Amino acid sequence: MAALVKQFSAEPNTCLFGTMTLWQGVDVPGEACRLVIIDRIPFPRPDDPLMTARTRAVSQSGGNGFMAVSATHAAIRLAQGAGRLIRAAGDRGMVAVLDSRLANARYGGFLRAALPPFWATRDRSVALQILQRIAG
Numbered sequence: 219m220a221a222l223v224k225q226f227s228a229e230p231n232t233c234l235f236g237t238m239t240l241w242q243g244v245d246v247p248g249e250a251c252r253l254v255i256i257d258r259i260p261f262p263r264p265d266d267p268l269m270t271a272r273t274r275a276v277s278q279s280g281g282n283g284f285m286a287v288s289a290t291h292a293a294i295r296l297a298q299g300a301g302r303l304i305r306a307a308g309d310r311g312m313v314a315v316l317d318s319r320l321a322n323a324r325y326g327g328f329l330r331a332a333l334p335p336f337w338a339t340r341d342r343s344v345a346l347q348i349l350q351r352i353a354g
Contacts, residue, residue, distance in 0.1 A: 226250060238295065247305035252352050254303045258317045259329065260295035261288050289325045293332035300333050312348055 226234040227250045236244070238260060244251075262269040269291070273283035300313045313336060320326050321340060330338075339345055 244302055245305055246302070247309055251303060251305070251309070252311035253349065254299060254311070254313045256296065256299050256313065256315045256317070259292050259315075259319055260299070261292045285325065285328065289328055293329050296329055297332045297334075300336070304334065311352055312345065314345065 222234065223244055223246065226232055227246050227248075230250050230252075234244075264270075269287055273287045275283075276286040277283035296315070303309065303311045303313050313333075320329055339348075
């Protein structure tokens with residue numbers, strides 16, 4: 219993976235696609251990383267026995283198991299993913315979350331609160347204009 223990240227850093231007009239493990243191991247400050255695309259909210263796997271047990275324990279004690287376990291897990295992972303973009307004070311770019319649940323679901327505000335105070339838009343043309351400005 220180190221060689222892949224090094225090549226990505228050296229070639230500013232390339233794309234690097236990765237899974238969750240990539241989020242935790244990539245540090246590319248500067249112009250090489252200008253766009254981070256998150257295709258879906260990173261909720262834990264529904265068949266994860268540890269997360270299931272934690273959710274059940276919270277629910278049995280009167281809490282909201284989904285919010286305490288799954289939504290909190292997703293919020294942390296979203297913040298990690300968005301953090302790939304801003305690594306130094308002069309970094310700039312766009313984080314595009316393609317999962318409409320971030321804007322539409324009841325828990326969307328909770329997840330957005332975990333992210334840095336980014337300016338948000340749902341307008342595709344505005345997003346494309348921003349990317350053109352960043353590239354220029």
